[in-house]
Amino acid sequence: MSQLYNEDFIEKVRFSNDIIDVVSEYTNLKKSGKSYKGLCPFHDERTPSFNVSPEQQLYYCFGCGVGGNIFNFIMEIEGLTFTEAVEFLAERANIELPEQNNSQARQRKVSQRKKLLKIHKLATQFYNYLLLKSDLGQEAYNYLLERGFDKETIEKFQLGFAPNRWQGLYNFLSDKGYSDQLLVKSGLILPRKNSDGYYDRFRNRVMFTIFDHRHQAIGFGGRVLSNEEQPKYLNSPETPLFDKSKNLYGLNWAKQEMRKTDEVIITEGYTDVITASEFGIENVVASLGTSLTSQQAKILNRYVERVYIAYDADAAGAKATLRGLDILKKEGLDVKVISLGHEQDPDEYIKTEGKEVFLQTKDNATSLIQFKINQVLKDKDLSNVDERVNVVQDLLPILNAIDDGVERDEYLKQVAEKLQIRLEVLRSELNKFEKSEHQDRKSSQRNNNNNLKNSIELNDPKKDGYQNAVNGLLKLMLNNTRLVKKVQNELEKSDFVEEDHRQLFTTICKLYQEEETIEINELFNRLNAESSQKLLTKLAVQGDEFDSSVNLDKILIDYIKKIKGYQSGMKKEDLEAKIKQAEQEENYQELKQLLEQYQDLLRKED
Known part of the structure; x- marks a missing residue:
């Protein structure tokens, strides 16, 4: 739960956003019985396995295993924290965030952020208007056309032009009522050093709007029209909105395709991303500098497992790639390096060779190890x-x-x-x-052996039958609360092998004891582990598979027998192993005790 917003406000936000409406903004849903089905927005699939329950307000994908409530969905799909997801959905439902009486500083910070976002939105519109609808931007517009960018692309990426005037943007924003202090804090306006007054940071430059992952303008990159002018690129400074080490250019457009393909191509420049998009390659981002940071790696890890680095093929690009490889690998990502050769950048390569040839470079991409070896051997x-x-x-x-x-x-x-x-x-x-x-x-090898052993155990047919019985029993408890008491009389926490089953069982029992009913979202909120929450969503979305003619009590008894039988079988196997070891060691006193326990177990089975 969020520490910033209380449970009443969180519930208000949840009730004000229907999960079907929200999910439908990301994937097409069709009614299927009591639920809705569609293609999963989190992985690439041809047959719909993504289920959303309007009754339970939960979702679950039987293909990749993601699941949860509306907050989990927004956290996953948008890459947000829980607090950010609450704010995202509150804004969607036009719900004002509550004032925090004990945090005036936060109120000021939130208010300032809103104003800075508005300033950047206005600046984006200002630059874009001058590029597309003013004679001042004709040269810049022609430059972009020569680079191969059409009007549709310009509008999609909100490209613009900063006029060759000292106070063009300053006058425009001042007329909107924004203070000089706030405009300076935005990073778009600078104070004069030797006299009073202010001037625009960006002048006579093609403007690239930098958006965050929520498609909010937070900064700009400006490129000179002539290569003779310096610096060639000028970027927004660090501000309360913008930190280049924590953002990736193009993520707002690329994240959906990244989710589907589970991979991303990282480039250096704005034009690399834009050109890739023009050619239909949507999972491309730029690192806003030659050095990848750990924060950027963490962001990428929210969306993908595999990363391709396609930096420029010069010496600086190779060094940046080497630094980025280790950062990405440390974050647990699978990393490969795309080599374009001839010192071309992705922008030039895609335009020259085309989409298919560029995508083929991924097939020949160099592994992390190979790239490192090549760099050591080079020259x-x-x-x-x-x-x-x-x-x-x-x-x-x-x-x-x-x-x-x-x-x-x-x-x-x-x-x-x-x-x-x-x-x-x-x-x-x-x-x-x-x-x-x-x-x-x-030590690492021991862990690998344990993982292998666990994998083998998961393929045990007996355990599969037990798992089915446990899942069936828990579904009966969720959908038929009158059976909860009967289950409590027959089973206890220790009868469940896995922790997620134990936690769900005990939480159902506790909630029923307190409320005499089972409300799924209340149950979801009480579960501590994310894996337990996913188990609940899976079972809840599956729903009740029995019609009214079926004897649920009889089915329940069958489930309980299978669960107890599996536990008894595990105990027998454990005792048999101990008996064998005691015989080998000729430890007759321990052997006698073990045989008595074994006989007791057999009598209980009878």
Whole structure:
């Protein structure tokens, strides 16, 4: 729950936004029984598996497993925090945010932000109008046409022109009633150093509007019309709205396609993003600078699992790529590098080669390891012995970071061949390097073995039957509250193997004890773990699968028998293993106790 807004306000926002209306803004929904179905907006699919329940006000995708209430949906689809999702939906429903009596500073901050957003919206309109409808912007308009951008693209990306006047924007915004202090804080206006007065930061430049992920203008990038003028690009400074390390140009347009494809292409420049979009490549963003930041990596991780870096093919671009690779990898993203060659940027490459050829570069993209190796080997004199020794030392930590044995062996062979050294020598050097990290690798291997064991257990047919029985029982409890008491009399928390089932079971029982009814959204709010909330949404969206003629009590008894039977079987297997171990160790006292427990278990089954 949000610490900023109380539960009454959050419920007001929830009731004021119907989940069908909200979700329909992102994907086409069609009625299917009591629910609605459509293509999932979070992953690419051809057959609809995304279900929304108007009765429960919940959604669940049986394809990718996402689910939750209206706040979860907006958090996922827009990449927002819970508080931001509440504010987003409050604004959508025209609900005023409550005043926080104990936080006047926050009230001032929120008020200032609204005004700065309005200033940037007006500035966007001002620049766009001059570009499209004024003689002042004719040269800039012709420049954009020469770059291949048509009017439709200009309007979509809200491109503009800053006139070659000292106070063009200043006079326009001042006439709207904004104070000089606020205009300076926006970053669009600067105070004169040696005299009174103010002037525009951007003059005689093509303007690129920078939007946040909610499509709100927060900053600008201005490009000179002549390459002789300097600096070539001038960007908004850091302001209360804009921090380039926390934003990505084009994310507001790209995020839907990023969700569907689960991948993104990162470029350096505004025109790379715009050209890609013109050619129908929508999952492209720009990093607002040559260096990716950890904040940008975290943003990307909300939307995708795979990242392609397509920076310019110059030395600066290669260095920036190398820095970005580690930042993205650290965030858990799968990273690959697109090489365009001939020192072309994506904008030029797409225009020259076309969409299909550009997309094919992804198939030939270089892995993180390969790119790092290439960078170490680049421009090295490998005929020099000392140089080769230094190269080996630089490559050892890169090779050691490869967990897969086959992959590591292939790279070892590749490096040995390029350096013209014996493979056995390189392996020996890597073994020496590895010793210092051996213990960490051993611990990691144990974790991998545990994960493998868990995967094998999940494919156990007995466990599948148990899982179906538990899910069926919980659905009966949700849809037929009269059965809750009967389940409580037969089962307890320890009868459920998985924590999500335990938490949902105990929370249902507690809510029923307090309210004598089960309200799904109240139950959802009481669950602590996100995985438990997703389990609830899945079961709630599935609904009651039995008609009125079915004997629910009989079905309930069958579910309970299967659950108890699975638990009994697990205990038997555990005791059998312990009995076998006691026999091998000839520990007859412990063996006697274990056999008695085993007999007790068999009698209970009878």
